[in-house]
Amino acid sequence: xxxxxxxxxxxxxxxxxxxxxxxxxxxxxxxxxxxxxxxxxxxxxxxxxxxxxxxxxxxxxxxxxxxxxxxxxxxxxxxxxxxxxxxxxxxxxxxxxxxxxxxxxxxxxxxxxxxxxxxxxxxxxxxxxxxxxxxxxxxxxxxxxxxxxxxxxxxxxxxxxxxxxxxxxxxxxxxxxxxxxxxxxxxxxxxxxxxxxxxxxxxxxxxxxxxxxxxxxxxxxxxxxxxxxxxxxxxxxxxxxxxxxxxxxxxxxxxxxxxxxxxxxxxxxxxxxxxxxxxxxxxxxxxxxxxxxxxxxxxxxxxxxxxxxxxxxxxxxxxxxxxxxxxxxxxxxxxxxxxxxxxxxxxxxxxxxxxxxxxxx
Amino acid sequence: xxxxxxxxxxxxxxxxxxxxxxxxxxxxxxxxxxxxxxxxxxxxxxxxxxxxxxxxxxxxxxxxxxxxxxxxxxxxxxxxxxxxxxxxxxxxxxxxxxxxxxxxxxxxxxxxxxxxxxxxxxxxxxxxxxxxxxxxxxxxxxxxxxxxxxxxxxxxxxxxxxxxxxxxxxxxxxxxxxxxxxxxxxxxxxxxxxxxxxxxxxxxxxxxxxxxxxxxxxxxxxxxxxxxxxxxxxxxxxxxxxxxxxxxxxxxxxxxxxxxxxxxxxxxxxxxxxxxxxxxxxxxxxxxxxxxxxxxxxxxxxxxxxxxxxxxxxxxxxxxxxxxxxxxxxxxxxxxxxxxxxxxxxxxxxxxxxxxxxxxxxxxxxxxxxxxxxxxxxxxxxxxxxxxxxxxxxxxxxxxxxxxxxxxxxxxxxxxxxxxxxxxxxxxxxxxxxxxxxxxxxxxxxxxxxxxxxxxxxxxxxxxxxxxxxxxxxxxxxxxxxxxxxxxxxxxxxxxxxxxxxxxx
Numbered sequence: 001x002x003x004x005x006x007x008x009x010x011x012x013x014x015x016x017x018x019x020x021x022x023x024x025x026x027x028x029x030x031x032x033x034x035x036x037x038x039x040x041x042x043x044x045x046x047x048x049x050x051x052x053x054x055x056x057x058x059x060x061x062x063x064x065x066x067x068x069x070x071x072x073x074x075x076x077x078x079x080x081x082x083x084x085x086x087x088x089x090x091x092x093x094x095x096x097x098x099x100x101x102x103x104x105x106x107x108x109x110x111x112x113x114x115x116x117x118x119x120x121x122x123x124x125x126x127x128x129x130x131x132x133x134x135x136x137x138x139x140x141x142x143x144x145x146x147x148x149x150x151x152x153x154x155x156x157x158x159x160x161x162x163x164x165x166x167x168x169x170x171x172x173x174x175x176x177x178x179x180x181x182x183x184x185x186x187x188x189x190x191x192x193x194x195x196x197x198x199x200x201x202x203x204x205x206x207x208x209x210x211x212x213x214x215x216x217x218x219x220x221x222x223x224x225x226x227x228x229x230x231x232x233x234x235x236x237x238x239x240x241x242x243x244x245x246x247x248x249x250x251x252x253x254x255x256x257x258x259x260x261x262x263x264x265x266x267x268x269x270x271x272x273x274x275x276x277x278x279x280x281x282x283x284x285x286x287x288x289x290x291x292x293x294x295x296x297x298x299x300x301x302x303x304x305x306x307x308x309x310x311x312x313x314x315x316x317x318x319x320x321x322x323x324x325x326x327x328x329x330x331x332x333x334x335x336x337x338x339x340x341x342x343x344x345x346x347x348x349x350x351x352x353x354x355x356x357x358x359x360x361x
Numbered sequence: 362x363x364x365x366x367x368x369x370x371x372x373x374x375x376x377x378x379x380x381x382x383x384x385x386x387x388x389x390x391x392x393x394x395x396x397x398x399x400x401x402x403x404x405x406x407x408x409x410x411x412x413x414x415x416x417x418x419x420x421x422x423x424x425x426x427x428x429x430x431x432x433x434x435x436x437x438x439x440x441x442x443x444x445x446x447x448x449x450x451x452x453x454x455x456x457x458x459x460x461x462x463x464x465x466x467x468x469x470x471x472x473x474x475x476x477x478x479x480x481x482x483x484x485x486x487x488x489x490x491x492x493x494x495x496x497x498x499x500x501x502x503x504x505x506x507x508x509x510x511x512x513x514x515x516x517x518x519x520x521x522x523x524x525x526x527x528x529x530x531x532x533x534x535x536x537x538x539x540x541x542x543x544x545x546x547x548x549x550x551x552x553x554x555x556x557x558x559x560x561x562x563x564x565x566x567x568x569x570x571x572x573x574x575x576x577x578x579x580x581x582x583x584x585x586x587x588x589x590x591x592x593x594x595x596x597x598x599x600x601x602x603x604x605x606x607x608x609x610x611x612x613x614x615x616x617x618x619x620x621x622x623x624x625x626x627x628x629x630x631x632x633x634x635x636x637x638x639x640x641x642x643x644x645x646x647x648x649x650x651x652x653x654x655x656x657x658x659x660x661x662x663x664x665x666x667x668x669x670x671x672x673x674x675x676x677x678x679x680x681x682x683x684x685x686x687x688x689x690x691x692x693x694x695x696x697x698x699x700x701x702x703x704x705x706x707x708x709x710x711x712x713x714x715x716x717x718x719x720x721x722x723x724x725x726x727x728x729x730x731x732x733x734x735x736x737x738x739x740x741x742x743x744x745x746x747x748x749x750x751x752x753x754x755x756x757x758x759x760x761x762x763x764x765x766x767x768x769x770x771x772x773x774x775x776x777x778x779x780x781x782x783x784x785x786x787x788x789x790x791x792x793x794x795x796x797x798x799x800x801x802x803x804x805x806x807x808x809x810x811x812x813x814x815x816x817x818x819x820x821x822x823x824x825x826x827x828x829x830x831x832x833x834x835x836x837x838x839x840x841x842x843x844x845x846x847x848x849x850x851x852x853x854x855x856x857x858x859x860x861x862x863x864x865x866x
Contacts, residue, residue, distance in 0.1 A: 010707060010756065223729045223730055223732075224728055224729055224730070225719070225725055225728050225729070225730055226728065228712070228715065228730055231708075232705055232708070232712075232716065235705040235706070235707050235708055236701045236702075236704075236705040236706065236707075236708075238698070238701055238702045239701060239702055239703070239704060239705045239716065240705075241664050241684075242662060242664060242684060242694075242696060242702055242703065242716075242717070243684065243685075243716045243717060244663070244683050244684035244685035244688070246683070
């Protein structure tokens, strides 16, 4: 018989080890799945994890790594603050969309005026504000009417998608685009473009913002009183109230921060890698960031690494689709396994596995 | 009456560190309403859990209906003819009454038959209840009826009720008593757990009184006065405090008609609590659990807000302030629940030291916490209060109850409060730790602080208090000097003198 026994204190070793074990288990289980699909498992794993960084076409993929990891990290850092406090913002995808729409709208409003020092910063602010406003809807509904922020934030993603489609077809549509849906390409509008800062690296302002967010989140959680209160509220809401934490203010703070970061991520994406508002602009970064946040153990540095890892599975997954003909669903299942194993092995942080029957303690 | 229905002989149950029941014997006759009386922690719950098959006794035997009886599970107890209504209901709010009843039955009949049976039982026993209603829409009293009907449908020979009236309105209590009397007249025995003395005197034929896990006596409640019962419950060897040199200073804390609604559905709201607490005074607040103790602590710690003028600290109205502002002004508190309220279980002692101590111990500079100072303060508390722990970075949950309690109380005392409020400071704490905590509270008061000790341990209150009051249903009795108080008077203050005036027996 296998029994779980609660540890007296959470194991420090296991809290660092579980992500590694989870990645290894994902490789094994994923390999089995790929084998069942008729693909050579070692080749598939190598295509996903090795080739993008060290393979023949690594010069192209390496740049993509930061492009993909940037928004994931930026969004996940914000989400992690809320998750630590027990505030479940599942709708970062929606905040990401609204941030992109608001930021792009500000940029397009100035077209064709050239004033980069003014327009680009204004767009970043508009993106953040858009994300915050969208996140405040579940926030205010929760604090005023005690609605469930999980449901409200999630359902607002679909509302945001409709707004995105409407702006792409209506107010933000490129007037010179022969009636095709989609806005002007912001990358070709110098004052609004979020282009690569160093050619070939994939480094753009969004990646810089992600690194800054990681540093700030680290300081916030480890040193700042608000960060302490966030952790306290997540650990023990009653103890947090006893300490003097105002739960409603904390909810709005966490939702606001995660909304702002998601909105900024959307703006950096629409002004950079994506270039324009289009009907299918969003690509699930907001949802994948939830996995990244947990894979990184809700720790800013962990999220940095997890974001890079997750970006790797994206890029490698695309490569595997192209070269090995693996279905996209198999790659998604593979990413899902990662979260599954991570949460599964997480038990080991707080519990010890005991083998053998009997009441021996 | 012939042989008793249930006979319990020499039951013993020990948990690590405590003996919950020791050599407990009693019996219940057929058709008898028998009461188990005792303070919190006296071992009533463990005892009935053994009868109901939830807990297995270490020693002793039981006979039920003439046969040896050693239930290993509630299923077995139910098959034998025992049903139990718990203090906290186990009902699904999203299901209707009939579905909930079916879920708790061994072999539920088809739904429409069951609904019919529920209607019949509810009419027979005067428990109005519509089987089609959603449980989520029912009042606490109606929910209890669901539980009772679930039990009655199984035709029990013995019905156990654990503090059934704690969630009921007076009208609902009357209805419940009617039902119980009807059951009794049909020959069902009832084991009734309560510490409301008047109820027991009204309803019960016999009473077994438990104290610290042992039977200290039995009584005929109808022939005994509430005072006699209370005296048996709290023990007559209660120490009368020796005359202390009172060096009472000016009023440090004043409550003026403090009324606060309880945040919990099962809580007790405070109703017009008034008192004055002076420097150097130790005010003991007694009372049976669930009569507003948590709410009183919350209203003083700042977790529950009141009108500004209802709480006055050194002449300053603070009823509307939160915990941080109150700490800044010198009002500190230590709640009853150590893990999850006074301390965060998974956080280290350093972090828990910062939890309430960051402001007065100056650990925060420009919103950044100086963890070195927090660690230093945690170390200080550990040293001064002899907290047994491997170090300051140990998680709070890894400490034993007594050690964590010393840490929690020490954390507040070392912040040099002007007024300290503690709830159950020595609950579940071993004797030496308890003595250390009491001494620390006395020293604090001797140094000029005002101390309020909310506790259900009357011995403790008599040992350290200079004055005494009791909470009863959210109301506070007048404050009396502790010196010269008799057990009778304390029983009256606790048991609700206002309940006694309307007693009709």
